[in-house]
Amino acid sequence: MPPPGSRRATEAALPPLSSEPDFEKSSPGKVGATRPQRAASSRRKGQKMRAQTLSSARAAAREERARRKLEEAEARRNLNDGLLASIDDTGSSLHELVLHTSDPKNKRGDARWRGLFSGRASSVRRFLDLWTGPGSTVAIKEEVSDWAVDHTVGIVRGEARALSTSGVYHGSKIPIDSQFLARFNPSRIHAHFTSMAGVSLRIFKAFATAPWHLKPGMLSVARAARKSLIVTNTMLQLLGEYSYANNLGKKALGLYLYASGSQRQPIEVMSHIGVTESYSGIIGKGGAPRQYTTKAVDGAGTEIKTYFTRPGTLRTLSESMRATARRVASTGLYATVYDNINMVFRAAEQVVGRTDAQENGTCATIWPLHNASVDDMRVDDLQQSFNSATPLAINDILHTPDESTTFRRCLIHTILRIMVVYGGPGLKKYTQEVNASQPRTPRQITVHKTDIHPLPAMEIDESTILGNGEVIEETIKELQIEAQEWFGKHVLIFAGDQLSQARIRALVNIRAGQEAGLAGYFWGAWMPGLFHGKIADVHGMLFTHFGKPNSGARNPGSLWFHNTRLHRLPITLTSLPNYRTCRDLIFVSLYARVLHCLLLVSGVGSLEEYGQRVTSFAQLEADAEKIYTAYADAQRVDDLRSDRSAVAAAENTAKMAAAEAGVPYQAPDNGFPTTQGDMVFENALLFMRDALISREYTDAIKAGDSGRVLLVLKTWALSFRGNGRTKYAYEMLHIIHNIEKVWPPRLAQIITDNWLVNPTGKKNAFVEVDLMQEHLNFWIKIFYRAHGSNSSWEWLGVVAPCANVLRQLAKTMNNVLGAQSQGTRHAPADLSTDISELMKSLDEHDVYRLSRGRVLDDDDAPAKDVVSIGLQMLTDSASSPLDEYNTAFTRLQRRRRRVPLVGVPQQPSDSITIQTDRPIGILEDFADNSDSDSTRDSDSVESDSTSSSDSEDELELVWVEDDEPTLTVDEEDDVALDLDDLDLEQEDEGGEEDEDEAEDE
Helix, strand or coil: CCCCCCHHHHHHHCCCCCCCCCCCCCCHHHCCCCHHHHHHHHHHHHHHHHHHHHHHHHHHHHHHHHHHHHHHHHHHHHHHHHHHHHHHHCCCCHHHHHHHHHCHHHCCHHHHHHHHHCCCCCHHHHHHHHHHCCCCCHHHHHHHHHHHHHHHHHHHHHHHHHHHHHCCCCHHHCCCCCCHHHHCCHHHHHHHHHHHCHHHHHHHHHHCCCHHHHCCCCCCHHHHHHHHHHHHHHHHHHHHHHCCCCCHHHHHHHHHHHHCCCCHHHHHHHHHCCCCCCHHHHHCCCCCCEEEEEECCCCCCEEEEEECCCCCHHHHHHHHHHHHHHHHHHCCCEEEEEEEEEEEECCCCCECCECCEEEEEEEEEEEECCCCCHHHCEHHHHHHHHHHCCCCCHHHHCCCHHHHHHHHHHHHHHHHHHHHHHCCHHHHHHHHHHHHCCCCCCCECCCCCCCCEECCCECCCCCCHHHHHHHHHHHHHHHCCCCCCCCCCECEEEEECHHHHHHHHHHHHHHCCCECHHHHCCCEEEEECHHHHHHHHHHHHHHHHCCCCCCHHHCCCCHHHHHHHCCCCCCECCECCEHHHHHHHHHHHHHHHHHHHHHHHHCCCCHHHHHHHCCCHHHHHHHHHHHHHHHCCHHHHHHHHHHHHHHHHHHHHHHHHHHHHCCCCCCCCCCCCCCCCEHHHHHHHHHHHHHHHHHHHHHHHHHCEHHHHHHHHHHHHHHHHHCCCHHHHHHHHHHHHHHHHHCCHHHHHHHHHHCEECCCCCCCCCEEHHHHHHHHHHHHHHCCCCCHHHCCHHHHHHHHHHHHHHHHHHHHHHHHCCCCCCCCCCCCCCCHHHHHHHHHHHHHCCCCCCCCCECCCCCCCCCCCHHHHHHHHHHCCCCCHHHHHHHHHHHHHHHHCCCCCECCCCCCCCCCCCCCCCCCCCCHHHHCCCCCCHHHHHHHHHHHHCHHHHHHHHHHHHHHHHCCCCCECCCHHHHCCCCCCCCCCCCCCCHHHHHHHHHHC
16 A cells, blocks of 8 residues: 555545446446547547637637727827827917928928828828718818819819820821721720820719629620720810810711711711811811901900811812822822713702703722732833734634633532532531632632722713723823823723723724824723623523513523512513612522522432431532533533424424325324423523523632633623623623733733722622722712712712722721611521522422423523524624624724824834734834735725724724613612622631731721
């Protein structure tokens, strides 16, 4: 036993541990618990007790800190009260103390900094909040608020002064040109306001921002951008009121309203509220200094002041556009297109001397040549090439074997494009393959953006031969190029419609051998207008395939029947509608025929089923080729018609034999003429071929492939003659001859690289130059026609150079200001219903199923194979049109070799040799009368005696051509630059060009 009181005795007296055998559990709930469970329970108890202890300690600490803070605050309050009392005791005041430390004269900035600002960025703000807060008196609040307002006003005035003196928004300091809108960029202006007028911007933003706008996610990105635009525009208007010189925004918005067709009254209203400049500020002429009288403020006297008037914004823009056009023309690398513009100037009141007047004038546009060099445009080279050119041969018109192969591939690809565009969703997946498989020729124009430079409208009627000459001379005068060193040495290119080209050629024939220099017109290359060729093709197509009206289902493949089936407005051949209406009917009929034939060659019942069955692009190509082979074969038409003609001939023979034998004629049971051929089927095959050529021409132009365009033009040289478009058939001969033989090769390439322009710089966005001019003419007549008394040629001369830039201005401002351009045109129509209806009609009447013996009414003639007929007319007659063309060309060659009676002759360069049957010289026809060459003798005899009669023949030809009617282009849809879209949807179509366009706008 350990001694009592020792440590060991104390330990022995303690209760036993849980591990000991005689340990007794203190809690019934722990009966049966294992050792780890008991240890965990002990730890939880200990942690709980420890947490309670710490919580109590923290609570005590907080109470202690709060007690000390109160004591310190009370002590500081007593201290500050003592300081205030001491200041009062000394006779000073808190006002004097703060003023003393704040006044820079006392040089106590260190004390002010340490006491108010150092480490206390928000201390002054707290003072102001307390003075204007709920506990402050009204007098204090008013005092502080008045100071804050005055201070802010001073800042705003300073910012306004800084913005105004910067000159950024002074309209008089900024050139009003094609890049004017690039300077009027609301986003850029907003950034400038942020850097130079941040306080003003914050004030206006606060005025336009509701409390809930400040919550995250409450405003969309578009709404926030719109708010910034409104604030920026408001500040810009007020800046214009600060100084009238800050009128950049007013000028831009004024031009926009004018370009959008707004009349004078709404523009004046917008001017009075500071949105735009005044109407007179837009169209004012400017001029000599003017004087006005003003009275003194006190009324003591008057004072005469002088002010100068500047030209209006539109006139300034017009002069800038004219100057830009002259700079482009000064390089010599430009081309010109012109066309007539007809205006009706209406008088407000019908009185003596003031009546409505129909005016005929001309508008012209120039554009810089793409891929051209002045070395390739020498007049000497053109003269040498013209004099040595051989006559046009039939082989120059007909396709070579390689061209025939390419042309066939192009037509098959046209079918392929129609299938993918209109064949339903199942074929859309082949879009990229179709685009990649498009045939291309070496004459493909590279994608580039063409800058358009309209010239002032001219009060010259170009419907006469002399009028065309006056237009060209006036254009040269306007561009001021006669003083250029290269003038007369470099070729000038002029484009126009067929009639303009014919009149210019007549003028050339009249003056050939008579005049030299500018009046001789030997310096010109006459570029064809391809858009008017498209109009002639649609006109000829309509006459060839229209069919007999009111023939019902007896001619179910005619355009008349399809127009009736679609419930469109009736068409009469004696009073044709506009170009777009006819063109749309032809193309929708073509689309339905292609898709109907697709079902026939594939053997399926619907386009949806075909889309599910086709498994590869190769299968799609094969089916397109089957359609072309089976349903666009003119040879098959010839065979069927030959069979029918043979049967008809056999019947005639039998009738004659019966007549000679004196017995009645007995027709066979099956009949003669009704057993062979199928007029409906034959017409359908010819329509398919002709319409595919029209669609291919359209696609080739959009793609900018001049090689494909030329293949169609060669076909049209035959078909135009076959369908009665004789003047355009003659024009095709000129085009083909010039490109193949007359023009020097590089000049011919320049022509084919520039007879299509690309105003946007995007892929598949090329348009004909004459369509571009028709488009500008429409805008000039409809949207930019002078208002009220300004309807005059002088005003049209001002507006015309601005037509393109104003059109772009309206489009750009709509985009910048967030308003979509509505215009007068609607979205492209959905043709699916029309196509489905025509496909159903074609199937019901078996138009593309051969049914031998099917004939039309006796007075409903079958459609002509215009290509075969045109070829026959061109070559088979004793005096064929081709021979007549070559005779006229050879005669013109002889005339041009003569010494002109007036002016200085244009002699070819000595370094160039002319390859002809005999030497040719400018003076040869008159230098040696003893020349024994028979050709020389005939030229000499004809030199004077035939010149007059030849000129008269040419004039008579032009006058006869005037009588040929054509389709009209009266509506905006007729001259829309995106008229012929058949583009496949492809995201990468556009690429860098789209970005450039976006930057330009």
